[in-house]
Amino acid sequence: MSEADRPGARRPGGRTARTRAAVVRATLDELAERGFTDMTVEGVAARSGVHRTTVYRRWGGVPELVADALGAAADDDWRPADTGDVEEDLRRIALDVVHGFTTAPDRAVPAAAISAAFHADRAAEALRGFFAERHRRCAEVVARGVERGQLPVGTDPAEVVRTAVAPIYYRLFVSREPVDAGTAARAAAAAVAAARAGALPAQG
Template sequence: MTSDVEPGTTRPGGRTARVREAVLRAAGDALAEHGFERLDLADVARRAEVGKTTVYRRWSTTTGLVADLLADMAEQSVSRSATGTLRGDLRENARLVVRTLTDPRQGPLFKAVIAAATCDERTAEALRRFYATRITEWAGCVDQAVARGEIPANTDGREVIRAVSAPLYYRLLASGDPLDEASADRAADAALAATLAGVYTADTPDTPNTAT
């Protein structure tokens, strides 16, 4: 779902952490520039200014490197917003997705990873774990909205968050339509309208849904 990774984020640590950071940054740059098919461990080592042996020993394959890159991106992802209303929270989520997907580095990087996931199961599993982390993080704002009585009880927060970002990824990967704040807000508002109508509740179809 939402990528939610602000460019330029770093994390302090010892030598091992610094090597990992440099290699993952280099891997992300290479993916953004050339895509998954041209990702090469030797090139990543050169970009990161570390020994090839270190890269091959720790990551072994390009798919292993991409899996670790996605894990790192999930660790560094921006925490969800808390605006006080579900509409505000969903708009913040959608705008963060748009900022990420339109970033000069992050946008091409995600396209490359998604393309790789279509033909490599290990990459696909890593991508699923990444999005599961982000969806779970942002689903909390839906749970809070339920507690405030804004939306129907038993609303599935994960489904709501998926509904926010799905049209934005469609624009990125399929239609080529603009990705901007207006499209982000429309996606959030559409998901909210469906949520208020009870579309994402766990109730049976014959059970009326009302906010408590």
């Protein structure tokens, strides 16, 4: 559900949608090439063929551009794998996170989104929405685990997901320590162990 697709928008298709697409694409490219800190509205405008003023009017600044790009990137059909084992499913989710921030071609985008959320409320809201949706999708993995009897009834699905990925983000952006596949596996194992022990109940 992007801005230009909204039913209430005055000019749903046509020029408005084209400029937005061009700017979003340019934002992603600039982000990958120069990074969030060195990125500039001027550069995005030049690359997209849209005038600076238009970008300032419709978005407002770099953090908002990143927020919109995140929203566009979130409109994917990503789904967690279903291997039949909760811990394996969670490990794959955690591995996706590690790859998304270390080896993925557009790895600068999610990091920039987290950084942008410090600078603009709109970016923070976009981030909140993005992760709410991710938690929703990943919760199915935990729900399946409960159905299979691998996790106790009453386990909070989203909390298990948070526990499984939080250490990765913590190392990446807080303690600034290296992350690898082992980090992901360990975090997933810890989340499952905690859930099995009943330490992650709903409504806690």
